[in-house]
Amino acid sequence: MLELQGLTKVYNTGDKALSDVTLSIPDGQVVALIGPSGAGKSTLIRCINRLVQPTSGSATLDDVNVTALGSAGLRKARRKMGMIFQEYALVERLTVMENVLSGRLGYVGFWRSLFRKFPQKDVDEAYRLLDRVGLLEMADKRADALSGGQRQRVGICRALIQDPSLLLVDEPTASLDPKTSRQIMRLIVELCTERGLAAIINIHDVALAQMFVQRVVGLKLGVVVFDGGPDDLLPEVLTDIYGEEDWEATIEKVDDEDEEV
Amino acid sequence: MSAALEAKLGQAWKKPPFISNPVFRWALFIGTAVYIIAAFSGIEINLDRIARGWARGWEFIKAFTEPDFTSRWKDIYKGIYESIVMTVASTVVGIAISIPIALGAARNIAPLPIYLICRAIVAISRALNEIIVAIILVAILGFGPLAGFITLSFATIGFLAKLLAEDIENMNKVQAEAIKSTGASWSQWINYGVQPQVMPRLIGLSMYRLDINFRESAVLGLVGAGGIGGTLNTAFDRYEFDTVAAILIIIIVTVMFLEYLSGVIRARIQ
Incomplete structure (x- = not known):
C-alpha cells in the first residue's frame, strides 16, 4: 500500500513540479500516470524513491514513511521499490546477468558485490527471471548487445529481483516500436498480477494505457486533475489534461490481438 | 501570407555573427592583427650566430648516422x-x-x-x-x-x-x-x-x-x-x-x- 500525502516539489529554479499530490494505491493495483511533457510525472515517481528530494509532503510505503528516512533506512526502503526506466538505463558495459543481479545490491555486502559472488539463491532467481522474459541464453552477453525490447526486459528483471512491493515505471515504452510496446506493457502488468505488486506507470500513449491498466491518474502542471478508470477517459477529460485536440481516434478501443511475450 | 513573412521574403540571409557586439568584435579583430605584427617584428634573428652554430648542429646530426651503443x-x-x-x-x-x-x-x-x-x-x-x-x-x-x-x-x-x-x-x-x-x-x-x-x-x-x-x-x-x-x-x-x-x-x-x-x-x- 502506497500513500502519498500532499507531496510537493519545488526545484531550485523556482519551478513547482508537483503541488500537493495526494494518492493512495492499494497492493496489486496498476496505475497509469498520464499528462503532457513537463507535467511532473517523472518527478512524482522519483520523489517516491527519493532520487529527487520532495520539498514537502510524505510518501508512505507499507507503513514506512520514506520521506523521513535517513540514508541507511532509505536504502532499505529503496529495495522495496523496483524502478523501470525509459531508456532502459542498463549499465551498458556490464553483462545482462550483472545488470539483473545489480537489483540485489541493497541486500548483499560490498565485497560480495565487488567480486560478483552473489548468493546462489539470487543467481537462481536471476536465471528464473531471465527465463520468464525469454532471455535466458543472453545471460552472459553485454547489455549493449541487446535490442531495445530485450534491454527493457532485462530492466524489468532487475526491478523484480529486488523483490519489491511497488514498481515505479518511467515511460517504459517511449523508445520502443508499437508491437514491442504492447508486449512490454503486457509483461509488466502480468508480472504485477502474478506477484501482487502495485505499480505506477508513467506513459504518454493513452490508448496503450487504457488497454492494460485498472486506473488512470492525470497530472497537469503538477496537479492531479483526473483519477478514474480507463473507460472514464472521455475526450473532455483529455482536453482538460492535454489541451484542445480531436481525441476520438486516440481513445478508440483497440482490439487486443494475441502476441507472444 | 502573414506580414512577418512578407517582410522577410526577398531578403538575403546571413548567419548571425558569433560575437554580437560590433564594437567588441572589430576591436578583437584589430587587436589580434596588431598583436601578430608586433610579435613577429619582435623576433631577433642573429644571422651571424646561426652561421656559427650551423656547423655544430651538423656535427650533431651526422652523429645519428653512426650512433655508438657500445662504449x-x-x-x-x-x-x-x-x-x-x-x-x-x-x-x-x-x-x-x-x-x-x-x-x-x-x-x-x-x-x-x-x-x-x-x-x-x-x-x-x-x-x-x-x-x-x-x-x-x-x-x-x-x-x-x-x-x-x-x-x-x-x-x-x-x-x-x-x-x-x-x-x-x-x-x-x-x-x-x-x-x-x-x-x-x-x-x-x-x-x-x-x-x-x-x-x-x-x-x-x-x-x-x-x-x-x-x-x-x-x-x-x-x-x-x-x-x-x-x-x-x-x-x-x-x-x-x-x-x-x-x-x-x-x-x-x-x-x-x-x-x-x-x-x-x-x-x-x-
Whole structure:
C-alpha cells in the first residue's frame, strides 16, 4: 500500500513540479500516470524513491514513511521499490546477468558485490527471471548487445529481483516500436498480477494505457486533475489534461490481438 | 501570407555573427592583427650566430648516422633501467592516488567541500611544471631516481584526476540512477553504476600517461632526478654526440613502442 500525502516539489529554479499530490494505491493495483511533457510525472515517481528530494509532503510505503528516512533506512526502503526506466538505463558495459543481479545490491555486502559472488539463491532467481522474459541464453552477453525490447526486459528483471512491493515505471515504452510496446506493457502488468505488486506507470500513449491498466491518474502542471478508470477517459477529460485536440481516434478501443511475450 | 513573412521574403540571409557586439568584435579583430605584427617584428634573428652554430648542429646530426651503443653501454643500460622503473612505479602510484581524487573532483558525485579540495589538488599539480618540482625535490632529497619518481607521481595526479573527473561528469546519469534506485550503497553505486562507464577512458588515459612519464623521465635526468636523462646529460657534457645519438634512438624507439602498445590496448577495450 502506497500513500502519498500532499507531496510537493519545488526545484531550485523556482519551478513547482508537483503541488500537493495526494494518492493512495492499494497492493496489486496498476496505475497509469498520464499528462503532457513537463507535467511532473517523472518527478512524482522519483520523489517516491527519493532520487529527487520532495520539498514537502510524505510518501508512505507499507507503513514506512520514506520521506523521513535517513540514508541507511532509505536504502532499505529503496529495495522495496523496483524502478523501470525509459531508456532502459542498463549499465551498458556490464553483462545482462550483472545488470539483473545489480537489483540485489541493497541486500548483499560490498565485497560480495565487488567480486560478483552473489548468493546462489539470487543467481537462481536471476536465471528464473531471465527465463520468464525469454532471455535466458543472453545471460552472459553485454547489455549493449541487446535490442531495445530485450534491454527493457532485462530492466524489468532487475526491478523484480529486488523483490519489491511497488514498481515505479518511467515511460517504459517511449523508445520502443508499437508491437514491442504492447508486449512490454503486457509483461509488466502480468508480472504485477502474478506477484501482487502495485505499480505506477508513467506513459504518454493513452490508448496503450487504457488497454492494460485498472486506473488512470492525470497530472497537469503538477496537479492531479483526473483519477478514474480507463473507460472514464472521455475526450473532455483529455482536453482538460492535454489541451484542445480531436481525441476520438486516440481513445478508440483497440482490439487486443494475441502476441507472444 | 502573414506580414512577418512578407517582410522577410526577398531578403538575403546571413548567419548571425558569433560575437554580437560590433564594437567588441572589430576591436578583437584589430587587436589580434596588431598583436601578430608586433610579435613577429619582435623576433631577433642573429644571422651571424646561426652561421656559427650551423656547423655544430651538423656535427650533431651526422652523429645519428653512426650512433655508438657500445662504449658507454653500461651507463646507457643503467639509465634506461632506472627510467623504466621510475616510469612504471610513478604511473602505478600516480593512478592509485588519482582515482579517489577524480571521484572527489567530479561535481556530479562529490559534495561541494570535497569537490573544492580535490580540484585544488588537481590545480596545484597542474600548475607546477615537472622540471620545477624535480629541481625542488632534488634539492630536498638529493640526486637520484627517488626525486624523479615522486615528481612523476605528482604530475600524474593532476593529469589523470582531471581528465577522469571530466569523464565521470559526462557519464550517463540514468544508468547510475538506476543502480542507486536498487538500494545500493555508495561504494556499490560507484562500482556498478560509475566504474563500468569510465573504465575504457581510465585504461586509455593510464596508457597515455605511462608513455608521457617515460618521455618526462628522460628530461628529468637533466636536473639530476635520475634515469636516462642523466646519462644523456653526461654524454652532452663530454661532447660524445655518437653516444647522445644512441640514447636518443633508444628513447624514440621506446616511446614509439609504448605508443603502439597503448593504441592496441585502447582499440581492444571499446
